Every structure is written in structure tokens, then in C-alpha cells.
Amino acid sequence: xxxxxxxxxxxxxxxxxxxxxxxxxxxxxxxxxxxxxxxxxxxxxxxxxxxxxxxxxxxxxxxxxxxxxxxxxxxxxxxxxxxxxxxxxxxxxxxxxxxxxxxxxxxxxxxxxxxxxxxxxxxxxxxxxxxxxxxxxxxxxxxxxxxxxxxxxxxxxxxxxxxxxxxxxxxxxxxxxxxxxxxxxxxxxxxxxxxxxxxxxxxxxxxxxxxxxxxxxxxxxxxxxxx
Amino acid sequence: xxxxxxxxxxxxxxxxxxxxxxxxxxxxxxxxxxxxxxxxxxxxxxxxxxxxxxxxxxxxxxxxxxxxxxxxxxxxxxxxxxxxxxxxxxxxxxxxxxxxxxxxxxxxxxxxxxxxxxxxxxxxxxxxxxxxxxxxxxxxxxxxxxxxxxxxxxxxxxxxxxxxxxxxxxxxxxxxxxxxxxxxxxxxxxxxxxxxxxxxxxxxxxxxxxxxxxxxxxxxxxxxxxxxxxxxxxxxxxxxxxxxxxxxxxxxxxxxxxxxxxxxxxxxxxxxxxxxxxxxxxxxxxxxxxxxxxx
Numbered sequence: 432x433x434x435x436x437x438x439x440x441x442x443x444x445x446x447x448x449x450x451x452x453x454x455x456x457x458x459x460x461x462x463x464x465x466x467x468x469x470x471x472x473x474x475x476x477x478x479x480x481x482x483x484x485x486x487x488x489x490x491x492x493x494x495x496x497x498x499x500x501x502x503x504x505x506x507x508x509x510x511x512x513x514x515x516x517x518x519x520x521x522x523x524x525x526x527x528x529x530x531x532x533x534x535x536x537x538x539x540x541x542x543x544x545x546x547x548x549x550x551x552x553x554x555x556x557x558x559x560x561x562x563x564x565x566x567x568x569x570x571x572x573x574x575x576x577x578x579x580x581x582x583x584x585x586x587x588x589x590x591x592x593x594x595x596x597x598x599x600x601x602x603x604x605x606x607x608x609x610x611x612x613x614x615x616x617x618x619x620x621x622x623x624x625x626x627x628x629x630x631x632x633x634x635x636x637x638x639x640x641x642x643x644x645x646x647x648x649x650x651x652x653x654x655x656x657x658x
Numbered sequence: 659x660x661x662x663x664x665x666x667x668x669x670x671x672x673x674x675x676x677x678x679x680x681x682x683x684x685x686x687x688x689x690x691x692x693x694x695x696x697x698x699x700x701x702x703x704x705x706x707x708x709x710x711x712x713x714x715x716x717x718x719x720x721x722x723x724x725x726x727x728x729x730x731x732x733x734x735x736x737x738x739x740x741x742x743x744x745x746x747x748x749x750x751x752x753x754x755x756x757x758x759x760x761x762x763x764x765x766x767x768x769x770x771x772x773x774x775x776x777x778x779x780x781x782x783x784x785x786x787x788x789x790x791x792x793x794x795x796x797x798x799x800x801x802x803x804x805x806x807x808x809x810x811x812x813x814x815x816x817x818x819x820x821x822x823x824x825x826x827x828x829x830x831x832x833x834x835x836x837x838x839x840x841x842x843x844x845x846x847x848x849x850x851x852x853x854x855x856x857x858x859x860x861x862x863x864x865x866x867x868x869x870x871x872x873x874x875x876x877x878x879x880x881x882x883x884x885x886x887x888x889x890x891x892x893x894x895x896x897x898x899x900x901x902x903x904x905x906x907x908x909x910x911x912x913x914x915x916x917x918x919x920x921x922x923x924x925x926x927x928x929x930x931x932x933x934x935x936x937x938x939x940x941x942x943x944x945x946x947x948x949x950x951x952x953x
Contacts, residue, residue: 490862510867517864528859532673544662545865589863 439499440466440597440628441487446496448482456482458652460496464630466596469623471639472632473657474649480632483649484599488520489513501596518546521590521627523619525602527582529574535585536570542593560592564618580611587618591627598622600631604638612638663872670877677849678881684845685885686892688838689932693893693920695834699827701917706820708916713788716807717779723802731779731800738793740784749775761908776804842885842932843939846878850943857944858951871944878940879933886932894919 441464449455456479464470472480485491486498489505498505505516521542522528529538536557543553561567566584569577577585583603590598600619604612616631616638623629633639639646646657671678717735719728728746735744747755752775757764783789789797789808797806853874860870897919905914920928 488862514864514866514869517862520864522862528862530856530859541860541863541865545860545863545869 439463440501442499444497446493448493455652460654462654464628466628467626468645469629470645470647472630472647473634473639476634478649480649481601484601484632487599488517488522518542518593519595519597521595521598523586523590523600523603525605527586529582529586531574533574535572535574535577538574538585539588539592541589546593556592560588564588580607583607583615591622597628602633603631604635663876666873667876667880670873671880674853677852681845681849681881682885685842685882686888688841689886689889690892692834692838693889694896696831697893697897699831703824704918705916713783715781717797718804719777719779720802720804721776727802731802734800735781742782742784744779744781747778747780749777752778839935842882842935846881846936846939847943849881850874850940851947854947857947861951867948870948874944875937875940878936882932882936886929890925
């Protein structure tokens with residue numbers, strides 16, 4: 432990783448991204464997120480909220496521009512470097528993306544297994560994280576037997592167990608009732624209070640209004656700060 | 659990493675039972691078909707070789723031939739190249755042997771008035787040694803010799819038939835090997851491909867390609883080996899059943915000594931081949947999936 436930029440946790444510089452021959456999703460998009468921030472990324476459906484996350488994870492490549500996460504440029508990383516980069520990010524998806532045939536515990540353990548941690552360390556960490564999120568009773572349950580809200584809590588536990596600096600949550604409260612959505616946001620706020628940077632992509636205006644946090648709006652192929 | 663991969667692979671097989679079972683069944687069925695054909699082939703070849711291992715001849719002696727003339731015939735036979743066994747069968751012994759060869763039904767023959775049997779000198783020559791026409795003519799001209807039975811023509815025809823069968827069999831087995839390899843390869847690939855979503859999630863969470871690949875590759879090897887062991891058991895049962903079925907009477911009992919199952923070396927070689935097939939099939943499938951998801 433030769434190119435580094437140390438100031439911000441995330442820095443997107445003049446990003447242009449388009450799919451196939453369609454009109455570009457972003458043109459010269461700039462974005463900066465500092466360590467420890469909690470912010471909402473919003474915009475209409477199809478505006479490109481998920482694409483920003485994919486770019487940050489290295490799942491998509493920009494047509495033009497540079498992306499720096501944690502000071503390191505992520506364009507053109509090797510397989511090993513990309514693995515290291517992704518392990519520094521916890522991801523929560525709208526559709527949870529849990530392995531359905533495994534138990535909650537086995538799903539939560541995945542990032543630590545990738546890191547090559549010992550079984551005893553993994554067991555200790557799972558208990559610790561499950562205690563914080565209050566999902567101890569779900570640990571031995573198969574994912575298929577859990578409700579949507581419970582699955583999302585398991586996904587948050589998986590996203591945070593390896594203590595990443597950044598947590599990306601893509602529409603984490605969609606399809607959930609208000610009570611469960613509140614619990615999910617509270618959990619993410621607690622993670623932010625413990626020092627993690629949290630970005631939530633959502634088009635739920637009520638959710639954004641309910642919290643006095645920084646808002647970034649994707650509109651007309653660009654990113655706008657909303658006061 | 660390998661131990662972890664093995665544990666994960668075993669777990670994956672249990673969790674994705676239907677895909678694993680389908681891979682194991684396809685592998686087993688393919689190998690049962692292929693193994694049965696190969697076993698049949700090697701036994702036919704073995705049988706042919708044992709049939710032509712020695713060439714048998716019978717010399718019919720005139721009824722009134724004196725003992726010293728018979729001894730002269732035997733002495734002149736002993737100088738033939740490749741001669742391995744000379745036996746004089748008296749007329750009453752020949753009759754007994756004929757009756758015995760019919761087993762239980764032979765008792766009926768005892769009651770029948772059979773034409774008189776000549777005394778016979780039987781001898782055999784080692785493999786690839788056949789008497790020439792001149793040699794047979796010479797034996798026929800010896801005093802006391804009534805006739806010489808060689809059965810050479812029939813043997814030549816059978817030999818030609820089996821030589822052709824050997825080539826055709828080899829060709830068909832080669833085709834079968836190719837199609838079975840493709841079938842096993844595709845079934846293992848399918849077992850990997852249906853879990854493309856799982857691979858995508860693992861990559862998104864930060865797994866390296868080797869972390870994703872290892873359990874899948876071990877899984878492919880396990881599926882292939884389990885399929886092989888099952889097929890080996892099935893083929894052995896079929897073999898035992900067929901051998902027991904065709905050697906139930908005295909006439910065919912000697913086939914038990916000729917018939918043979920795969921040797922330990924052959925079984926180990928196929929085990930290695932099938933294991934490698936599982937390894938490369940799953941390696942290729944995982945590689946393709948990783949390339950497709952481009953993460």
C-alpha cells in the first residue's frame with residue numbers, strides 16, 4: 432500500500448462511477464468522514480448509497496478517482512491486502528447476508544476465523560459481544576429460525592466482533608418494526624460511543640430526523656452536506 | 659489451516675447435505691458403471707489369456723497298439739519344443755472322466771451303452787508354442803497313432819475374436835473414463851456453484867481467496883473419496899454375487915481361480931486419481947466462482 436493519506440478515516444476524491452453505458456451515478460464525488468463520526472448517508476432509491484459502500488469495501492471499482500480508507504488507498508489492492516482492508520470494516524446489510532445453514536454463533540465467528548484467531552479467543556469474544564447486544568439466548572439458534580430483527584442483531588454482532596474502525600450499515604432498519612428498528616439504531620449508536628465510526632445508508636427521513644447527526648445526501652450525481 | 663479447512667469442510671458437508679449427497683451419489687454411480695465394465699474387461703482378458711496359456715493336443719491310439727509302441731510315441735513327443743505335460747488316458751479312464759464331467763446327470767450316462775473309447779495320449783505345449791502342420795503330420799504317421807486332435811482352428815478363431823474384443827473394450831472403456839471424469843467433475847462443480855452466495859458473503863467479510871477455497875477443495879476431495887469407497891463396496895458385492903452365480907456347478911467352478919477383483923495397487927491408484935479429480939474439480943469451480951463475483 433504505497434499511497435497513504437493520514438488525516439481522515441474515509442476520503443473519496445473525485446469519484447466517477449457508472450454502470451454499463453448508463454448516465455454516471457456519480458461525477459467527481461468527494462466525501463470525507465472523520466474518525467468516530469456517526470452519519471447518515473441518504474438519497475432516493477437508486478441514488479447510489481449502496482454503491483458508495485461497495486466502493487468503500489472494494490467490491491466495486493470507481494471509473495475515476497481515488498478512495499482512501501484509514502489512510503490507505505484501496506484502488507488496486509492485492510487479495511491479501513483487500514482482505515486486511517475489509518477486516519477493518521464491519522458491514523450490516525438490509526438483507527442481513529448471514530449464512531442460513533449456520534447458527535448465530537457460527538455466523539458471528541466468521542470475521543475472527545478469517546483473522547485466524549484461536550477457538551478459545553473466538554468463544555470469549557462471542558460471549559462478550561453477545562452480552563453487549565443482548566443476544567446470548569440466540570447464539571445456538573439456526574439463522575433460519577430467527578426473526579428479521581434478531582437476524583439483524585446477529586449481523587451487527589458479526590460486524591463488530593473483530594473491532595473494526597468503521598461500520599457500514601446499509602438500510603439496517605428496513606423491513607423491521609419500529610421497536611426493533613429502535614433497538615438496532617441504539618446498538619449502532621452504542622458502537623459509535625465505543626469509538627467506532629458508523630455510517631448508516633437510509634432513505635427513512637423519520638429515522639434521520641430522530642437523531643441529530645451529520646447527514647450526507649446523494650443527489651444529481653453528487654454529494655451534499657445537509658444541515 | 660489444513661486442519662481448520664478439514665473441520666470446516668466436514669461441517670459444510672453436513673450442512674449442505676443434499677448437494678454433498680448428490681455429488682457422492684453421482685460419483686458412486688459413475689464409478690460403479692466404470693468399475694464394473696473395467697472388471698468385466700480385465701476378467702475376460704484374463705480368461706482369454708488362461709485359455710491360451712497352453713495348447714492342448716490329444717493323440718488317439720489304435721486299440722491293438724502294443725505298450726512299447728506307445729512308449730515310442732511318448733518318447734518322440736518329449737523332444738517337442740515347449741512340451742509341458744504328457745498323460746496317457748486309458749479307454750476306461752476316459753469313459754469315467756466323461757461321465758464325471760456331466761456331474762449328477764452323468765449317472766444316466768452310465769446306463770447307456772457307449773461306443774468303445776480309444777486310449778489317448780494327452781499333452782500340452784506352453785503359451786505361444788503351436789505344433790506346425792509338418793509336426794502334426796509326422797505324429798499322425800507314427801505307428802499306432804489313429805488320429806491327432808489339435809482344435810487349432812477353433813482356438814485361432816477364438817483368439818482373433820478376443821483380440822478384437824480387447825481393442826473394442828479398451829476403446830469403450832476410454833470413452834467411459836472420459837464421460838465419467840466429466841460427470842464427476844460437473845457434479846462437484848455444481849456442489850460448489852450452488853453456494854456462490856456463501857462465497858460472496860465470505861469475500862465481503864474479508865476472507866482471502868485461499869480461506870474460501872480451502873474448505874471447498876477439501877470438501878470436493880471428501881465427496882470424491884466417499885463416492886469411490888461406496889462404489890468399491892458395491893462393485894465388490896456385484897462381483898461376489900456374479901462369481902457365486904456362475905460358478906455354482908463343477909463345470910464352471912474352476913473359474914473362481916481365474917476370476918479376479920482389482921488388486922490393492924489398482925484400488926489405491928484409482929483412489930489417488932479420484933481424490934485428485936475431486937481436488938482439481940472443486941479448485942476449478944471455486945476459482946471460477948471467485949472470478950465471477952470479482953470481489
